[in-house]
Structures are given as C-alpha cells and as structure tokens.
Amino acid sequence: xKTRSILIILLLAALxxxxxxxxxxxxxxxxxxxxxxxxxxxxxxxxxxxxxxGQMSDAEGxxxxxxxxxxxYFLEVSQMGFTSKKGSAFQVxxxxxxxxxxxxxxxxKSLKGVEVTAQKPFIERSEGKTIMNVESSVAAAGNTVLDxxxxxxxxxxxxxxxxxxxxxxGVTVMLDGKLTYLSAEALAELLKSMTAESVSQIxxxxxxxxxxxxxxxxxIINIKTKKGQMTGTNGTLNLSGGGGRYMFFSSGLSLNWxxxxxxxxxxxxxxxREFFNTRELIRKTPGDVPLYFQQNVFQxxxxxxxxxxxxxxxxxxxxxxxxxxxxxxxxxxxxDAPSATQISRQQNVKGVDSILYSSVEGNNRFNSMSYNLNxxxxxxxxxxxxxxxxxxxxxDNDMKTWLADSxxxxxxxxxxxxxxxxxxxxxxxxxxxxxxxxxxTLNKTSKIEAGVKGSFVTTQNNMRYDSLKNGxxxxxxxxxxxxxxxxxxxxxxxxxxxxxxxxxxxIGLRLEQTISDATSNSLKSNVKRTYxxxxxxxxxxxxxxxxxxxxxxxxxxxxxxGYGMLNxxxxxxxxxxxxxxxxxxxxxxxxxxxxTYTFKNxxxxxxxxSRVNDTYDxxxxxxxxxxxxxxxxxxLGTQNTYSLNLTLPFDPVKWWNSSNNASVYYNKYQIxxxxxxxxxxxxAWNFNSTNTFTLxxxxxxxxxxxxxxxxxxxxxxxxxxxxxxxxVQKSILKKKGTIKVNVNDIFASQRFRGVAEFNNIYLSVNxxxxxxxxxxxxxxxxxxxxxxxxxxxxxxxxxxxxxxN
Numbered sequence: 151x152k153t154r155s156i157l158i159i160l161l162l163a164a165l166x167x168x169x170x171x172x173x174x175x176x177x178x179x180x181x182x183x184x185x186x187x188x189x190x191x192x193x194x195x196x197x198x199x200x201x202x203x204g205q206m207s208d209a210e211g212x213x214x215x216x217x218x219x220x221x222x223y224f225l226e227v228s229q230m231g232f233t234s235k236k237g238s239a240f241q242v243x244x245x246x247x248x249x250x251x252x253x254x255x256x257x258x259k260s261l262k263g264v265e266v267t268a269q270k271p272f273i274e275r276s277e278g279k280t281i282m283n284v285e286s287s288v289a290a291a292g293n294t295v296l297d298x299x300x301x302x303x304x305x306x307x308x309x310x311x312x313x314x315x316x317x318x319x320g321v322t323v324m325l326d327g328k329l330t331y332l333s334a335e336a337l338a339e340l341l342k343s344m345t346a347e348s349v350s351q352i353x354x355x356x357x358x359x360x361x362x363x364x365x366x367x368x369x370i371i372n373i374k375t376k377k378g379q380m381t382g383t384n385g386t387l388n389l390s391g392g393g394g395r396y397m398f399f400s401s402g403l404s405l406n407w408x409x410x411x412x413x414x415x416x417x418x419x420x421x422x423r424e425f426f427n428t429r430e431l432i433r434k435t436p437g438d439v440p441l442y443f444q445q446n447v448f449q450x451x452x453x454x455x456x457x458x459x460x461x462x463x464x465x466x467x468x469x470x471x472x473x474x475x476x477x478x479x480x481x482x483x484x485x486d487a488p489s490a491t492q493i494s495r496q497q498n499v500k501g502v503d504s505i506l507y508s509s510v511e512g513n514n515r516f517n518s519m520s521y522n523l524n525x526x527x528x529x530x531x532x533x534x535x536x537x538x539x540x541x542x543x544x545x546d547n548d549m550k551t552w553l554a555d556s557x558x559x560x561x562x563x564x565x566x567x568x569x570x571x572x573x574x575x576x577x578x579x580x581x582x583x584x585x586x587x588x589x590x591t592l593n594k595t596s597k598i599e600a601g602v603k604g605s606f607v608t609t610q611n612n613m614r615y616d617s618l619k620n621g622x623x624x625x626x627x628x629x630x631x632x633x634x635x636x637x638x639x640x641x642x643x644x645x646x647x648x649x650x651x652x653x654x655x656x657i658g659l660r661l662e663q664t665i666s667d668a669t670s671n672s673l674k675s676n677v678k679r680t681y682x683x684x685x686x687x688x689x690x691x692x693x694x695x696x697x698x699x700x701x702x703x704x705x706x707x708x709x710x711x712g713y714g715m716l717n718x719x720x721x722x723x724x725x726x727x728x729x730x731x732x733x734x735x736x737x738x739x740x741x742x743x744x745x746t747y748t749f750k751n752x753x754x755x756x757x758x759x760s761r762v763n764d765t766y767d768x769x770x771x772x773x774x775x776x777x778x779x780x781x782x783x784x785x786l787g788t789q790n791t792y793s794l795n796l797t798l799p800f801d802p803v804k805w806w807n808s809s810n811n812a813s814v815y816y817n818k819y820q821i822x823x824x825x826x827x828x829x830x831x832x833x834a835w836n837f838n839s840t841n842t843f844t845l846x847x848x849x850x851x852x853x854x855x856x857x858x859x860x861x862x863x864x865x866x867x868x869x870x871x872x873x874x875x876x877x878v879q880k881s882i883l884k885k886k887g888t889i890k891v892n893v894n895d896i897f898a899s900q901r902f903r904g905v906a907e908f909n910n911i912y913l914s915v916n917x918x919x920x921x922x923x924x925x926x927x928x929x930x931x932x933x934x935x936x937x938x939x940x941x942x943x944x945x946x947x948x949x950x951x952x953x954x955n
Contacts, residue, residue, distance in 0.1 A: 172219075172243070172244060172246055172247065174214075174215040174240075175246070175249065176191065176248075177211050178207045178229070178251075178254065179251050179252070180253065181254070183251070189206065189211065190206060190229065191206070191225060191227050193218065194223060194226055195222070196222040196224055202223065203215050214751065218247075219242070221241075222241055224236060224238065225237040233254065235252075235255070237252060280354040280356075281353055282351065283350075284351060294344060294346070295344040295373060296338065297921075298346055299341065299371070300873070305321075305354065305371070312338070314368070315354070315369045315371075321369060322363070322365055323341075323370075323371050324371065324372040326372075326373070326374055345388070345400040345419065345421055347388035347390060347402050348457075349375055350374050352373050354371055355370040355372070356368075356744070357703045358705065359687050359705075360643040361599060363641070364708045365708060365709060375417060375459070382934035383406070384406055385405040385406060386402075386929060387932070388402040388928070389401050390926065391925075392925035392926055394425075394921070396424035396425055396450070398421070398422065398423035398425070399422050400419070400421035402420070403419075404416070412463065413463040413465075414460075415462075417457075418457075420455065421453070422452075422454055423453045424450070424453075426919075426920050428449075429446075429918075430446055430916040431443070432444050432913070433914075434912040435779075436774060439495060440495065444492045445492075446491075447487055448487070449486070451483065454483075455481050456481070459475060460476055461473060462474055462475075469528040470527045473522075473524045474522070474524075476519070476521050480517045482513075483513075484511075484514075485511065485514075487510040488507075488508070488510075489507075489509075489510075490505055490508075491726075503559070503560060503561075504558060504559050506556075506557050508724045509552075510552070510723070511551070513551075514550070518543065520542065521541065521543075523539070524537065524538065525537065533589065533597070536588050537586070537587045538584075538585070539586075541583045541584070544578070544579070544581075547576070548576050549575050551721075552570070552571075553571050553572075553573075553722055554569065554570040569617075571618065571626075572616040573721065575612065575721075578610045579607065579713065580607070580608050582606045583603065585601060586602055586603075588601060599643075599644070600642075600644045601642070601643055604640050604641070605639045605641075606637075607636065607638070609635045610634055611717050613633075614630060615630060633668070633670050633671070633717045633719065633733075634669045635666070635669075637667075637710075638664070640662070641660060641662045643658060643660040644659055645657070645687075652692060653693070656688070657686075658687040659687070661684055662682070663680075666678065666679045672718060673733065683739075684706075685706045685708070686706055687706075689704075690703075697749060697750050698749060699748040701745070701747075701748070706739065706740070707742065708739055708740075709738045709740065711783070716735060718730060718732065718733050726778050728781070729782070730780055731782065732784060735783055735785060738766055742758070742760045745758075753797065753799070754795075754796070758794075758815075759793075760791045761789070761790050762789040765787065765789045766786060767864035767865070768783060768864060769786065769864075769865060779911070786864060786865075787819065787827075788819070789819050789820075791815055791817050793814065793816075794813070794814045795811070795812070795813045796810075796811065796813075798812070805845070807841070807842045808839065811839075812837045813835060813837075814833075814834075815834055816831065816832070817834065818830075821864070823908075828909070830862050830864075830867070834859045836856065838857075839854060840852065848885070849878065850880075851879075852875075853876045854876070855872070855875065856872065857870070857872040866904045866906050867904055867905050868904040869903040872899050873894070873921065874899075875892060877890060877891060887929065888928070888929045888930075889926075890927045891925070891926050892924075894921055895922040897922075900918075902916070902917040903916050
C-alpha cells in the first residue's frame with residue numbers, strides 16, 4: 151500500500167499543471183539586432199522586485215513565459231559579455247503580451263566580472279543533450295556517481311551494475327570528455343567511489359554526431375568534474391559522511407587561480423566506503439541426476455579512493471589557448487564473500503544432500519594516470535576554430551583472489567574435497583591518442599566541421615594460479631596464462647551544417663579503420679582483424695512556430711568488444727561457477743533512428759527505433775557431467791528496440807519545480823545457439839521524477855523517485871525495481887556554505903531480481919545492495935566568486951571505455 155501511495159504521489163506531481171492566465175514573450179538581441187541565445191531572463195514584480203519566473207533564451211534568443219498572473223512587471227536580462235539591463239514596466243491582463251525585442255549593449259572591456267547567483271535546474275535539455283546539474287540537487291549530496299546515474303532520465307542499472315540506456319546496453323562512459331578504459335567491474339567500482347560533490351554535470355547523449363567516436367551502441371554518458379571558472383583565487387571544500395549497515399566518508403578540495411593570462415586548477419578527492427551486498431542464486435541442472443543448487447552469499451566490501459587532477463591553461467592571446475592537464479587515481483578494494491550452497495536432487499523429498507561452503511577474499515589495486523596536452527586557436531570572428539589534443543594514459547589492475555571451499559555431506563555430517571586456490575591476474579593497458587578538429591564558418595547559415603584521430607592501445611594480461619598444498623601455496627604452471635592485445639583505430643570525419651529559415655540540417659560521415667591483434671598462450675591462437683567502417687549521421691530540425699518543433703536523426707555506431715571480454719582467462723567464482731572471456735568476439739553494429747517533437751521549448755516526446763546486428767552479451771554454458779556453469783560473452787544474434795521517451799518539466803507554483811521523465815520501450819532479441827535458436831522479448835517502461843521545493847529562510851526540500859518495470863537483457867529477464875529518496879538543504883555562512891541531509895531508498899526496495907531460462911539452463915538471481923542510507927554533507931566556497939567574462943571552452947577529447955568490460 152505504501153508503494154502504491156508513493157507512486158501515485160510522484161505521478162500526480164508529474165501530471166499536475168496549472169493553466170496560465172497569460173503568457174509573456176520576448177526576443178533578446180544585441181545592439182545590431184542579432185539574437186542572443188542562452189541569455190538569463192527574469193520576470194520581476196514592479197512592487198518589490200521579487201522574482202516571478204526566470205529562464206534562458208533559446209537558440210534564436212526567444213523566451214516564452216507561461217502562467218503569469220495579472221499585474222505589473224518588468225524584465226531583467228543578463229548575458230556574459232553584455233551589460234545587464236532592466237526593462238520598463240508592463241501590464242499583464244487577460245491577453246498574451248509580446249514585448250518584441252529586448253536589446254543588450256556590449257559590455258565595456260573594463261568589465262571585471264559578474265557575481266554568480268543563479269542556480270540551474272537539476273534536469274535540463276541543451277543542444278541535443280540531457281544534462282543533470284548535480285550541484286543543483288539536494289538529494290545528490292553524499293551519494294556516489296553510480297547512485298546519481300540510477301536516477302538519470304532513461305538510465306537503468308542491471309544485476310552486475312552495468313549501465314543501460316533506454317533498454318540498450320553498450321553505454322560509453324567518459325570522464326571530462328575522456329574514455330575511461332575500465333572493465334565493467336572496475337568502472338562500476340570507480341563510479342561507486344566517486345562522490346557527487348566532485349561532479350558538476352552529467353551529460354547524456356543518445357544520438358552522438360560524427361564528431362564523436364563511433365564506439366558504443368546505446369549512447370554516451372559524459373561525467374564532468376568540477377573546474378573553477380572564477381577569477382582570482384578561490385576554491386570549494388566538501389565533507390560528507392553517512393551510512394546504512396556500514397559507514398562511509400568522503401572529502402574533496404578544489405582550488406583555482408585565474409588571471410587574464412593563466413588558469414591553474416586542481417581537484418583532490420578522498421573516499422573511504424564500507425558496504426555490503428547479498429546475492430541468492432538458484433540453479434537447476436538436467437541430466438541423469440537433476441540437481442538443485444541454492445546459494446546464499448553475503449559480501450562485505452571496503453573501497454578506498456584517492457584521486458586528483460591538476461592543470462594549467464595559458465591564454466596566449468585573444469585567439470590562442472594552450473593547456474595541459476594530469477589526472478589520476480589510486481584505488482583499493484577489499485572484499486570478503488562467504489557463501490553456503492545447498493545441493494539436492496530435484497525430486498529428493500528428503501531435502502538437502504550436501505552443502506558447499508565457499509569463501510572468496512579479494513584484494514584489488516587499480517591505478518590510472520593520464521596526461522593531456524591541448525591547443526585551440528580562433529581563426530576568425532565568425533566562430534571558426536581549430537583544436538588539437540594529444541593524450542597518454544596508463545592503467546594497471548592487480549587483482550588477487552583467494553578461494554577456499556569444502557563439501558559437507560548431510561547423511562553422515564562428514565567434510566570432503568577441501569580445496570584452496572589463489573589467482574593473481576595482472577593487467578596493464580597503455581593508450582596513446584592524437585586528434586585534431588576544425589570548425590569553419592562558411593557564411594551566416596552554414597558551416598563545416600572536420601577532424602582526424604588516431605588511437606593506439608596495447609594491453610598485457612598475465613595470470614598466475616596457485617594451489618594450497620600442506621599449508622603452502624604452490625604454482626600450478628599448466629594454469630598460467632598470458633594474453634596480449636593490440637588495437638589501432640584511425641578515424642576521420644566531415645560534418646556539414648546548414649540553416650534555412652525554419653529548418654536546420656546536419657549531415658556527417660565518419661570513417662574508422664581498425665587493426666587488431668589478439669594472442670592467447672593457453673589457446674595457442676592468434677586472431678588478427680582489419681576492417682574499415684562507415685558511420686553516417688543525419689539530423690533535421692524544423693520549427694513550425696514558436697511552440698512547435700520537430701526533429702529527426704539517424705546514426706550508425708559500432709561497439710567493439712571490451713578488452714577483458716576478449717581475454718580467455720578463467721576466473722573461479724566457486725566450484726560450480728566459472729567466468730571466461732572469448733577471443734573470437736566480433737563487434738556489434740547498431741542503427742539508431744529518432745523522431746523528436748518539442749512543445750514550448752520544454753516538453754519533449756521522442757520516438758525511437760534501433761537495430762543491433764551481431765549483438766553480444768552474457769551467455770551461460772552448462773557441462774551436464776560436472777554440473778559446472780560457465781559465464782562467457784557471445785555474439786547472440788540481433789536486437790530490435792522500439793522506444794518512446796517523454797520529458798515533462800512542470801512548475802505548478804513558483805516554489806515547486808518538478809522534472810519528470812518517462813520511457814516505454816519494446817526489446818526483442820533473436821538469439822542463435824547451437825542447441826537451438828530462440829527469441830525473447832518484453833514491453834517495459836520506467837519513470838523518474840525529481841521535485842524541488844524552495845522554502846523560506848534558504849531551505850530547500852527534494853523528493854525524488856524512480857520505477858523500472860520488468861525487462862529483458864539478452865538471456866536475462868528482470869523483475870521490477872523502484873526507489874524513493876528525499877533530502878533537505880540549508881544555506882549558511884552568508885550563502886557560502888551549504889548543509890545537505892538526505893535519505894536514499896527509504897523503503898529498501900532497490901534490488902535486482904532476474905531469471906535466465908533457456909535450453910535446459912535455469913538460473914535465478916536476487917541481488918541487494920546497501921542502498922538505504924542516511925547522508926550528511928557540508929560544502930563551503932571561499933575566495934573570489936566572480937566569473938571572468940572571457941571563458942575558454944576546452945576542446946573535447948573522445949576516447950574509448952573498453953579496458954576489460
């Protein structure tokens with residue numbers, strides 16, 4: 151009953167809308183009449199100058215305010231590089247008010263800056279991206295980045311904590327425009343170690359242009375960490391802590407020193423988190439003696455994160471900028487996962503025959519260091535520019551695991567077959583890349599973009615396997631292994647953009663030449679591949695009037711197997727469950743098409759269709775004699791996804807902001823298997839809502855929640871998941887300090903339940919994590935709080951996310 155009540159409250163919040171008494175429209179322009187996009191426009195009462203509504207002008211400089219009650223108002227408009235201006239008073243009665251053009255004068259060169267006071271909405275839409283402004287969320291404080299992504303529009307998290315976008319796997323994750331190069335497990339642990347306080351924005355790009363790497367079937371998530379843009383010396387200190395069953399703490403410090411010639415910045419972050427997760431597995435195996443396995447696992451984890459970045463930007467002159475940045479982390483992860491597996495014959499009415507007791511201990515170290523050198527030059531005053539980036543990254547993962555088990559026979563209570571092994575895999579990955587991007591304005595309505603890139607990856611994987619004998623671990627040399635993988639990708643792209651009176655066209659083409667070489671000692675194999683791919687991209691947007699827009703987009707993308715997926719090493723989860731990579735995996739290709747309708751520049755409805763050829767995902771292989779189940783990755787066949795996504799922001803009253811997103815999608819897989827082909831499909835939906843209430847005396851309250859209906863991921867069928875969160879915020883110390891308190895997963899409802907059942911295989915999973923937590927966070931801003939009017943836009947660098955996966 152509580153679940154139904156909460157969902158009804160959230161749904162009512164999404165659908166609640168008060169019809170406006172009147173509308174106010176205006177166009178913001180410069181002194182020459184050219185439109186000014188993204189200007190800050192506020193409607194204020196003439197009686198006391200109190201804010202009634204505020205928003206940003208669109209790409210054509212236009213604003214439309216709804217639900218303006220009768221009364222006397224004036225406009226206050228500001229834009230970087232222009233002098234802020236207050237307009238004359240105007241009256242609102244019953245009819246719509248058109249204020250025509252509101253012109254701003256260019257700011258004099260002696261302008262020092264403008265104080266930062268505005269706060270962005272938690273969810274906004276800009277230039278084809280969905281943006282989560284993390285700093286604007288009350289309930290984000292004290293959470294991890296993975297927690298934030300669970301609440302992101304169209305994003306879900308599967309049983310292994312992999313990200314899924316609009317029902318599709320293969321999400322590309324970037325940090326500050328750089329690909330992470332982490333395995334799926336390492337990426338999940340990194341996202342759990344990163345605190346919300348270290349992040350400024352999360353960008354979700356469902357249809358990347360040809361400028362971006364073609365890697366990834368589902369789209370791109372770009373996590374932007376904080377970087378100061380203030381003049382002078384300034385910084386931010388963050389402290390947070392909390393807990394559920396176990397406690398966690400984090401702290402962060404960002405410093406920035408900026409002048410007209412230089413910008414020096416650094417971020418330092420530390421986090422110490424203890425957590426747990428429970429897992430219940432039920433397996434049924436066929437054969438002459440069908441068996442039933444019921445395993446219960448309790449894993450306690452301890453994660454220590456130390457990360458930082460530092461850099462410098464040199465503004466050589468008004469046209470040229472040279473920058474350097476170093477970024478790295480040193481992470482440690484310990485885990486202890488005892489389990490008990492009850493084994494019985496499926497038709498045994500007497501109960502359990504035996505119990506397998508297992509203990510898994512892990513001690514992981516994964517470190518990374520990356521360096522970036524970038525250069526930017528403005529070629530003219532019309533927006534033409536050239537940027538260049540050179541990157542080097544080194545990643546290493548030292549993952550020690552101890553596995554011990556024994557079987558207790560229930561008939562005589564005797565213990566048999568005690569074993570203990572130790573695996574010592576080590577992975578080193580080096581990535582070098584260089585890229586150049588050109589933007590050339592041809593005239594007022596057209597431009598071209600072009601670029602080239604080369605990335606060169608080398609990976610080395612070593613596996614050492616020891617067995618415990620007479621109290622001493624001794625090498626088992628026949629289990630030692632080495633896997634080497636090299637991959638070079640050469641790319642070039644060209645984009646043409648054209649604006650007509652009411653229609654904008656973008657057409658692009660990206661070419662990528664891939665050369666790979668995989669060598670496995672254990673398989674005595676060498677797999678070499680060379681292939682050239684073409685990735686077209688097309689977008690058209692038509693504006694019927696100020697309230698109605700329609701856009702269509704198409705792109706083709708590729709998802710190359712992660713480096714860890716190709717690694718054929720065997721990892722033992724317990725005596726009856728193994729994991730092994732597949733060196734013969736081939737890339738999957740996806741075709742995406744979307745049709746988007748925009749109403750009043752804020753409400754969006756997107757219809758989408760995608761087809762993935764040679765899709766790969768987890769696959770289970772059962773040995774009927776040994777009863778061992780091996781999890782691997784395999785090219786399954788094809789995946790078709792039909793989707794509808796709705797973005798519904800509402801402001802029922804001026805102190806209540808509600809951001810809502812709903813997605814409905816139909817997934818269908820056609821899976822090829824030597825034991826028999828089969829199909830699996832599901833109509834699924836998800837919904838999330840974030841409601842922020844601005845209260846007197848600098849208080850804010852936030853209530854958010856999400857729901858995910860049953861879905862299908864390859865061979866897995868999942869059951870529904872949901873969560874409700876709330877938080878409160880108070881500004882202190884003359885608004886330079888902020889205290890946030892929030893509670894996550896109030897009803898402890900967030901867990902993954904799923905079943906894989908096909909070709910005589912049955913496996914059921916029930917995973918639960920430490921999600922219900924109480925978090926307390928404090929942040930303090932010090933130093934100068936004014937933004938320099940000249941702001942450098944750093945060039946994007948697109949790298950891959952595939953180190954392992």
